[in-house]
Amino acid sequence: MGLAKPDPDPLQDYCVADTKSSLYLNGAPCLSPTLASSSNFTTSALAEPGDTKANQFGFGVTLTTLANLPGMNTMARVDIAGNGLVPPHSHPRASVVTICLQGVILVGFVDTSNRLLTQRLKPGDSFVFPRGLIHFLYNTDPRKPASAVSGLSSRNPGAQIASRAAFVSSPPIPDVVLEKAFQISPQDVAKIRRNLGA
Amino acid sequence: MGLAKPDPDPLQDYCVADTKSSLYLNGAPCLSPTLASSSNFTTSALAEPGDTKANQFGFGVTLTTLANLPGMNTMARVDIAGNGLVPPHSHPRASVVTICLQGVILVGFVDTSNRLLTQRLKPGDSFVFPRGLIHFLYNTDPRKPASAVSGLSSRNPGAQIASRAAFVSSPPIPDVVLEKAFQISPQDVAKIRRNLGA
Amino acid sequence: MGLAKPDPDPLQDYCVADTKSSLYLNGAPCLSPTLASSSNFTTSALAEPGDTKANQFGFGVTLTTLANLPGMNTMARVDIAGNGLVPPHSHPRASVVTICLQGVILVGFVDTSNRLLTQRLKPGDSFVFPRGLIHFLYNTDPRKPASAVSGLSSRNPGAQIASRAAFVSSPPIPDVVLEKAFQISPQDVAKIRRNLGA
Amino acid sequence: MGLAKPDPDPLQDYCVADTKSSLYLNGAPCLSPTLASSSNFTTSALAEPGDTKANQFGFGVTLTTLANLPGMNTMARVDIAGNGLVPPHSHPRASVVTICLQGVILVGFVDTSNRLLTQRLKPGDSFVFPRGLIHFLYNTDPRKPASAVSGLSSRNPGAQIASRAAFVSSPPIPDVVLEKAFQISPQDVAKIRRNLGA
Amino acid sequence: MGLAKPDPDPLQDYCVADTKSSLYLNGAPCLSPTLASSSNFTTSALAEPGDTKANQFGFGVTLTTLANLPGMNTMARVDIAGNGLVPPHSHPRASVVTICLQGVILVGFVDTSNRLLTQRLKPGDSFVFPRGLIHFLYNTDPRKPASAVSGLSSRNPGAQIASRAAFVSSPPIPDVVLEKAFQISPQDVAKIRRNLGA
């Protein structure tokens, strides 16, 4: 598997991000190593389920980040309400390995030949999403929540939801571009924009 | 600019791809360096315009590849018919630098904060698209063709058109996923699939 | 956090390892992409607990590998019996992010200044181990098993248990080297070798 | 083709160089992403021909740089007067892909086996120069200018003209070194230094 | 040989570390290139033997570092007293190539299959230690000192002596962990700690 590794190689045992620095680098400046403590290497951020009602798709994703875990690669907890969806999205700087912990999750990604590779995950099953390719996770059970843990191959993987990037960016992509790209009418563009909360 | 560099570092002056090998590697096996000749480092593949009528969007893209230029990074020639569109797409393994040679091209990309960064390019103007982010090129003139040359930061950048990956993959992404992701009806999904040639 | 990324960058959407090839490369040759199927991206290998009685330390680690999940980064399931220990070890090619799923786990790593950074993890807590540094996981509860899931930043992280590498390699490291390194007697060396199963 | 990729991997969508910072890094500090605008991703720097009379060789090279295009990989416009020459030079941190837009250009590079790989480019033809190897571009037509566009695989490729590095560095390389290296007399060294403008 | 290369790629000809900066980065900020001088690229730090009496093992290692040679990769001089030992240790961020200059040195490393690869080096003989694996160098002659020069593949390789990391870290690794890992008694743990100078 050609997995992604977008992060620069380390020159130190660790670099605990100095989250108070006003300097913008490719990454973040580090605290002096002598100031690092065990708490910089641990977090309880993933201990509680994410809020699956905060968006119209029914999912909550909690990431370890430079802010809640200075000194970490990214691990993510994914919670999906009954029939909820993590909509088709891609990570420009990371591949993902996901293990299903609870419920049944239909997952899939589309490769650059437009082939869909898809699988139904039960608890304990794992799946890999290559870097930069559109993928989704769908809880097929209408009544039971599902959850998973994902490991991402970057400290800052980024995420771009295809439908939202296309229809509700700021400023908006010109209508004509979306009409042609999706072969839909101006009314359809307006409707989708509205439904997605533009 | 944090640009992408997905290719492994070289261990030789050059590795001319052995396009007849049946071995699949991350890349391609090389010809013996003693068999390499000047013709391996040159191509006329970009000398003629691409066919802008081969798809419904009105664009033609010709790439240098391992097949027409064993021994090359990727350079691309982009031809866009009047009002033609290179639809929103992303490259999982490359950033792109584009220089407009002819016509006027409206370009843009959406970042992971869902911001659109857009520009109108005249001949001689350049623009950069970061790796893995959705971007488009639109010829705003209904009557005159436009063309550009792009440099891509990988030998095999890959490309994924967002609308086609979502609606016309093989096998198809389940309807329910698209209904939720784009907040559209089952009829809308069927119509878009049909219009995009599924 | 300066995390490790020892794997070469990809040139393809994915490279499903051809586990039947007799060719030894830095990685593995790939199957033809046209032969890849969804099953190459999924595994149930982590669904069952590892055997915590297979070694004298009381832990079981199950890895996704090229063999059980051709096409994957490494995810690991760690099971630790009551008072069991994953003994001090290091991964020459990977950093690790671990999330505790069950029980209480005392974890720690020693940096190159010989400082121990240690933490007590409850379910939902995460911890990061930098690449190449000696670390351990200890189940402090004598009666209840503990388990965790780890993401590793390489397809082939490798692992070296410090005590076993020093005392039970094959052939053995000369006694005099161990006597000096650990400042112990020849009898002590012999006893530790014997106890560790040499 | 084993092409070069000397730039660190990105951790952000983009890093627009803060050209006012006094900090010297491997690269440049970034502006806060919230301050980035479309203008940071575009430039007209390559729209006009370079001055081919500014040096004794008859070429002008205009580069996109952190200064005129903060947020870019390097693209270059090469203009060569009739019978003008881009003299043998190398880029320590980049490979180059060049497409001829106008005129006829004789190009070539020498590999580490001292083999010359050379080609005559017409408009539309492309050629690749591997990283770190000496190469040249010569306009064989005495009357017509030639021009090309090049993509370079680094934000800061660097360039070292072999004749100038050897004979007109500051301070100069000791005469005896050049006498031995080129097997020429002290008078020859002095003459070449003078002719090259030392 | 799959050797390690943990350092980020350069974007400049060189980056002379600004050792007075209070900023902590992955590496160090650079001096303005216009301030760099020849003295930044040279050092006599390795000209004198290291003190082989400064530790209980009988070795002295002198490294080129950012402090004594701003602008360098790491080269090391290793001096070993008669029967002295560079105890089993690993470098989390570098592989090493060592050439024996004086005396006879027994060297070896243990791979992740717990195999010992070992060799007796005479002056002029070289040996390679892969990144992150435990290795040692032992002067087998009780009367004559030995010395070697090593090249390391990082500016900041780090070093972790296995016995000291396990037994004399600060704070100490809990006794129970060491008792289990080395299968020794609490008294043994206390004795080794004491002998190693805890």
Place this chain on the structure above:
Amino acid sequence: MGLAKPDPDPLQDYCVADTKSSLYLNGAPCLSPTLASSSNFTTSALAEPGDTKANQFGFGVTLTTLANLPGMNTMARVDIAGNGLVPPHSHPRASVVTICLQGVILVGFVDTSNRLLTQRLKPGDSFVFPRGLIHFLYNTDPRKPASAVSGLSSRNPGAQIASRAAFVSSPPIPDVVLEKAFQISPQDVAKIRRNLGA
């Protein structure tokens, strides 16, 4: 110091090159790890001085290579006769750290601003040459040989001697290119070619 690291990252403890394989890769195929032995990690190739009479410049360089040390990074022994010269050359894929062992060596490199950074090395002194930049080593003493050991940051650094690449490549670079580049007459080009052994 931004030093070069052109080699792909490892996925195995080590990859001993299979020098009998007919496959050309970026690197070399590996022997099965079970066939590796200690002899693959050691060589005496550098134990004897190189022949300083084999070329007109008076230097001999002996490299560890895949052939004499399968399983190694590159270490080089440099021997220079009285007043001998390692002529100005560059390594497209490696930086170099050199330690002077015997004699006095005048070294220097030219950066891309055409600045010469130069130093006189006595035994024990070290110097660093950045990747891809032209550098030389000159034994200033007419009577005594000098020697040094160099560590190079690639398994296959390559080397290009500027004078030989320009004047004695095969086929030759057209005369007119050299006349313009060095501002010399056709007779001068012919003389230099002849003197350098074309």
